[in-house]
Amino acid sequence: MDIKKSQQDLDSVSNDTKSNSIDRRDFFRKTAALSVGALASTAALASEEKGDPAILEPQEWGTKWGDPVTKNLYGMPSKYEHNVTRRYTKLLASGNFRASITVTPIQESSGIITPNGLFFSRSHGGVAHIDPNEHRLMITGLVEKPIVLTMKQLKRYPSVTRTHFIECPANGGQEWRGPQYNSLQFAKGFMSCAEWTGVYIKTILEDLGLKPEARWMLAEGGDSSKMGRTLPIEKVLDDAMIVWGQNGEALRPEQGYPVRLLVPGWEGNLCVKWLRRLDFASEPWYCKEETSKYTVLKPTGKAIQHFYANEVNSTVTSPSPEIDWSDLEDGDIVEIEGLAWSGMGTITGVDISFDGGKNYVEAQLKGLVLPKCWTRWSYMHTYKKGQELLLTSRAMDDAGYIQPTVDQEILKVGVEAVYHRNAVETWKVEKDGKVTHVEVRSQLDRKPNGELVIEGKA
Amino acid sequence: MFKLNKKLLISISAATALSLGLSACMESAAPTQSAAPVKASIDGGVSYPVVDGKTGPYYVNTQFQGVKINNGRAPTHAEYEEWNSDIMPDGTGLPEGEGSVEEGEEIYEAQCVMCHGDFGSGGGGYPALSKGNAQELHESLTYQRIKPDTDGPVRVFGTYWPQASTLWWYIKDAMPHPLTDSLTDDEVYALVAYILNVNEMEIDGQEVDDEYVLNREKFLKIKMPNVDAFEPKIDGPNGPENVRKYFANPDNFGAQKVKPSERCMTNCQEPTAKVVYIQGAGISDFHPPLSAVRDLPVEKKETNFDAKKAYADNCAMCHDTGAAPAPGDKAGWSSILARGIDTVYKNGIEGTDTGMPPMGGSSLTKEQFKTVVDYIVNQSK
Numbered sequence: 128m129d130i131k132k133s134q135q136d137l138d139s140v141s142n143d144t145k146s147n148s149i150d151r152r153d154f155f156r157k158t159a160a161l162s163v164g165a166l167a168s169t170a171a172l173a174s175e176e177k178g179d180p181a182i183l184e185p186q187e188w189g190t191k192w193g194d195p196v197t198k199n200l201y202g203m204p205s206k207y208e209h210n211v212t213r214r215y216t217k218l219l220a221s222g223n224f225r226a227s228i229t230v231t232p233i234q235e236s237s238g239i240i241t242p243n244g245l246f247f248s249r250s251h252g253g254v255a256h257i258d259p260n261e262h263r264l265m266i267t268g269l270v271e272k273p274i275v276l277t278m279k280q281l282k283r284y285p286s287v288t289r290t291h292f293i294e295c296p297a298n299g300g301q302e303w304r305g306p307q308y309n310s311l312q313f314a315k316g317f318m319s320c321a322e323w324t325g326v327y328i329k330t331i332l333e334d335l336g337l338k339p340e341a342r343w344m345l346a347e348g349g350d351s352s353k354m355g356r357t358l359p360i361e362k363v364l365d366d367a368m369i370v371w372g373q374n375g376e377a378l379r380p381e382q383g384y385p386v387r388l389l390v391p392g393w394e395g396n397l398c399v400k401w402l403r404r405l406d407f408a409s410e411p412w413y414c415k416e417e418t419s420k421y422t423v424l425k426p427t428g429k430a431i432q433h434f435y436a437n438e439v440n441s442t443v444t445s446p447s448p449e450i451d452w453s454d455l456e457d458g459d460i461v462e463i464e465g466l467a468w469s470g471m472g473t474i475t476g477v478d479i480s481f482d483g484g485k486n487y488v489e490a491q492l493k494g495l496v497l498p499k500c501w502t503r504w505s506y507m508h509t510y511k512k513g514q515e516l517l518l519t520s521r522a523m524d525d526a527g528y529i530q531p532t533v534d535q536e537i538l539k540v541g542v543e544a545v546y547h548r549n550a551v552e553t554w555k556v557e558k559d560g561k562v563t564h565v566e567v568r569s570q571l572d573r574k575p576n577g578e579l580v581i582e583g584k585a
Numbered sequence: 586m587f588k589l590n591k592k593l594l595i596s597i598s599a600a601t602a603l604s605l606g607l608s609a610c611m612e613s614a615a616p617t618q619s620a621a622p623v624k625a626s627i628d629g630g631v632s633y634p635v636v637d638g639k640t641g642p643y644y645v646n647t648q649f650q651g652v653k654i655n656n657g658r659a660p661t662h663a664e665y666e667e668w669n670s671d672i673m674p675d676g677t678g679l680p681e682g683e684g685s686v687e688e689g690e691e692i693y694e695a696q697c698v699m700c701h702g703d704f705g706s707g708g709g710g711y712p713a714l715s716k717g718n719a720q721e722l723h724e725s726l727t728y729q730r731i732k733p734d735t736d737g738p739v740r741v742f743g744t745y746w747p748q749a750s751t752l753w754w755y756i757k758d759a760m761p762h763p764l765t766d767s768l769t770d771d772e773v774y775a776l777v778a779y780i781l782n783v784n785e786m787e788i789d790g791q792e793v794d795d796e797y798v799l800n801r802e803k804f805l806k807i808k809m810p811n812v813d814a815f816e817p818k819i820d821g822p823n824g825p826e827n828v829r830k831y832f833a834n835p836d837n838f839g840a841q842k843v844k845p846s847e848r849c850m851t852n853c854q855e856p857t858a859k860v861v862y863i864q865g866a867g868i869s870d871f872h873p874p875l876s877a878v879r880d881l882p883v884e885k886k887e888t889n890f891d892a893k894k895a896y897a898d899n900c901a902m903c904h905d906t907g908a909a910p911a912p913g914d915k916a917g918w919s920s921i922l923a924r925g926i927d928t929v930y931k932n933g934i935e936g937t938d939t940g941m942p943p944m945g946g947s948s949l950t951k952e953q954f955k956t957v958v959d960y961i962v963n964q965s966k
Contacts, residue, residue: 252762424738529848542729
């Protein structure tokens with residue numbers, strides 16, 4: 128499938144635009160050989176070529192009025208960016224898309240911030256549209272002073288602003304038994320990263336007074352699913368927040384407007400949206416989403432519960448199956464770029480492999496490196512036309528973890544875990560520059576005692 | 586009396602760890618001058634306590650600490666009770682009531698079967714509630730699909746869930762999906778009884794057969810087959826420290842720890858590791874289709890609205906499964922139509938408390954929705 132050819136591409140391009148772009152391609156082909164020298168001085172300009180119509184022919188937007196500034200009082204992306212959207216697959220949907228997910232086009236992301244309209248969206252009873260004037264937050268249980276707050280009162284607490292990713296622990300969870308998605312958006316896009324503003328729960332508890340026997344906190348949403356999760360007090364008193372701001376504006380309804388819980392680095396599911404209730408107790412609750420789901424079944428038949436943190440992880444974001452290297456020429460210098468993240472701490476380094484994780488070299492980190500946050504990394508590469516590559520990235524964090532190989536991870540937790548998959552990911556660059564998603568792994572076998580082993584390994 | 590203050594906030598978890606004699610997380614607990622992480626956290630990672638006015642790279646206003654900001658008001662008893670719907674494994678929060686398997690089956694057939702399938706067998710993207718005898722199928726939890734035609738583990742209520750309290754609470758709060766919080770306590774007991782019945786479970790040695798009547802006392806005697814199979818143990822005073830200990834060992838959860846200087850840089854794969862490709866087309870049902878092209882969006886043409894297709898997409902899941910009258914079911918529709926077509930439109934658009942979600946849960950316009958109603962009604966006169 129040539130995924131760059133959308134239906135829109137075939138149907139909609141006007142004749143004018145089409146001939147324009149053909150002219151332009153011709154021009155680039157003819158002048159490519161001249162390009163390096165041509166920039167050096169005006170004396171070296173290629174005078175015999177007519178040139179690029181994009182420069183030579185006046186465009187409508189360059190001669191006529193644009194929109195009045197009074198149009199679009201809330202701004203929207205350029206209409207040419209219409210393909211940059213969240214996407215969904217029916218395979219991960221139920222309930223008329225009310226208990227479902229749409230995922231972020233990280234193949235198109237730049238930097239470490241996801242715009243609010245593209246932030247991945249998961250709900251259990253649909254996206255609730257809550258009137259902030261009629262919404263309350265109640266804090267009860269093992270506190271000296273239970274309270275109920277209006278949203279205005281909540282925002283009166285001193286605020287903090289932090290940049291953190293939120294990742295669904297099922298990110299990549301369809302691929303325990305082999306690659307499934309030839310797409311970065313679906314293979315790794317169950318996550319996004321934003322700057323959040325809200326209040327530390329510990330700041331509110333200064334006044335309420337937590338009773339010493341409180342060991343757990345229940346957070347519950349006010350939407351139709353009443354999604355609830357249990358958190359240990361240690362995290363509540365560390366960096367758990369109630370947030371109302373996202374990238375400088377109010378949360379979107381898809382992110383739990385007017386308020387959600389933010390549990391930095393931990394399972395996205397713990398970041399309860401449309402938050403209405405916190406309750407403190409000495410025993411844990413056993414909510415549906417921490418028993419029937421979000422538990423990791425191991426080959427022993429035992430399941431890990433309260434598996435909080437999203438572990439150290441990384442992916443190559445450029446190239447990707449969506450935006451590949453099929454337009455590169457032999458010898459082109461190209462930046463391989465990617466994301467790394469860890470819910471257990473801060474990224475300390477990323478290595479890149481060109482042979483599927485056999486041998487690695489160090490890549491470089493770029494820009495801000497923040498705790499429990501997307502971190503950009505990059506490596507400069509000279510493209511050799513016709514050469515197949517297996518691009519694998521591997522990240523480390525300051526808690527001392529490094530991403531496992533696929534074999535290392537599945538030998539320990541098997542292939543039925545669903546959640547918390549963080550083994551290295553591999554893109555194969557084909558001879559023609561197209562990119563496909565593969566995994567580098569061994570065939571497993573089972574000993575009579577049930578232990579998983581690599582088939583044929585002495 | 587316990588009062589929360591700044592020092593306690595910082596040291597509360599460390600103190601708990603010390604009192605239990607757990608040393609693993611304390612080895613590196615000495616305060617340092619840098620903003621570097623100083624102690625192992627409950628999740629196996631690191632945390633960033635405030636040092637010299639900063640947490641990690643972030644400056645903090647240290648005036649926050651120890652300040653009691655008096656805000657809000659105490660909830661009334663009625664407010665607290667209205668929202669305090671959680672049910673804990675020991676029965677805290679579980680109301681009195683009773684319901685029979687027979688009543689449960691009736692409610693299930695009317696309000697649940699269209700999504701959860703016959704006898705809870707699943708379908709339509711909704712979870713299955715049973716796959717047969719829970720005790721027997723519980724053995725399947727060690728299955729691993731490591732080869733193409735091996736069976737996987739069966740993870741449904743009876744085989745997998747550790748606590749029955751979760752089921753009661755979840756049904757009461759969040760079911761039926763299009764109209765939650767609409768069942769009485771007795772109805773919830775009945776549905777729970779029915780789900781125990783289709784999972785072929787026992788309570789206190791007695792089979793939950795078709796005649797069984799469940800109440801609070803019996804409910805609290807349910808022992809789930811998989812109750813002991815979850816790790817780490819989170820109950821009791823040692824719960825949080827058990828979690829800390831569990832995640833301090835990377836082997837427990839498939840993680841790898843290494844000193845950066847000692848990480849593998851050459852020959853890092855098993856010799857048996859091969860490149861594995863997506864089988865067939867893999868999962869490629871993407872909406873909208875993948876595209877990285879910058880062009881103008883296609884103007885959506887006003888096409889003729891297809892009421893039949895809209896019915897299939899939005900209504901058939903209930904109206905074709907017996908949960909609600911189907912198109913052509915003259916007997917079923919006659920009593921509804923007797924109320925007049927305007928009432929039928931209104932009830933459809935606004936929803937009813939007998940299970941019809943507003944607009945059938947669709948995102949059709951009101952005019953389109955009325956066209957679908959007409960499509961159904963015209964076949965049913």
